[in-house]
Amino acid sequence: MRFIVGLFLGVLLVGCEQHVAPALDQQLYVWQRQWTSAHAPALSDSRSDFSTLRVLALQGFPGTRWGRAQVDPALLKADGRSLIAVVRLDGQLRSLDQEQVTAQILQVVADWQARGLTLSGVEIDHDAGNARLPAYAEFLKHLRAALPPSLPLSITALPAWLDSAQLPALLHSVDSSVLQVHAVSDPRLGLFDAKQALKWAKAWARISDKPFYLALPAYGVALLSADGGAPVVESEVQLERGGQRRELLADPLQLSQLGKTLREDPPEHLAGLIWFRLPLANDRRAWSLTTLRAVARGDVLSSQLRLSFKEQGGLYDIQLENHGNLDSPWPAQITLKAQDCAGADALAGYALQQSANLLTFTRLRDGRLPAGGQRAVGWARCAHIDQGGSHVDP
Structure with a gap:
């Protein structure tokens, strides 16, 4: 009888235990072509939250042109995380010369290894159209045979390939895939659609019997108006041209909710998430690292805007x-209660209106204040500013 009661209580306790969703592996793309002094703190501050670095190593352009990313091997070696070299083959390449492309990739692998870097894999990023997938699969088979057997080979994949009967053969040629679910269609429609991304992930899981990752956005772009044509996309590098810029930014709250959904009910074979891209301190179109880390961890997100005053x-x-831990748009308006002001002015991005005992700063253009960041909005020479009477209107 005691055994039956004990068994019943054990079952009851197990049934009452909360289900803890397993953490998804979190990785980072490092996509800068020229490395700078900003990489050292960014790598150091990201180490505890992201297991693997997928680093742009080589780009192949139309016309048989090649470009090496100028990485800092000493930084990567000291970082110590798993390291995957990414080879970007332009989608406009008319064909892939198997021998030439393979030779370029093998040379990069050899050069990185000679500089003391231990590779955990090679990733090929090639936006091939569906009609070219058979030829792409043949190239990947050729490359797989040329690479050391112990070096995993992965590819960046497009949701459009789900419509191709060639997809199973393509996935058979590699060890894993990275499904890119951001900016895959007309950027005028937005950078990211969480519901669509989840549908693509579930569809991919039904076809792939190997591990796959989702590439997710932690960045923004600008659309530059063009005369009579499609807008030009401005991303990491500012383009020297005029015209109106429409800023698009992936929403951290939306991505955080998707991460929660994936942790609680991950599609089969989903191995983790890869964030594009490692944010540097001067990267004006990427989330701050504070926000990216909070999203990756599944923390509750919030902006906490406050005014501070330095008086002399x-x-x-x-x-x-x-x-807070969430990047915030500049507030639309800031009002201060002030007494006996002899002068005041706003700084770039804001305009000032001054009336009796009131200073009003009005936003003139859009901008973002990163989590943990600060910016000056103006100055005032006054007998007194009532800090408790200040107001920030989002």
């Missing part, structure tokens, strides 16, 4: 600070 001899420097 009646001169106040007015600063806006973000004490």
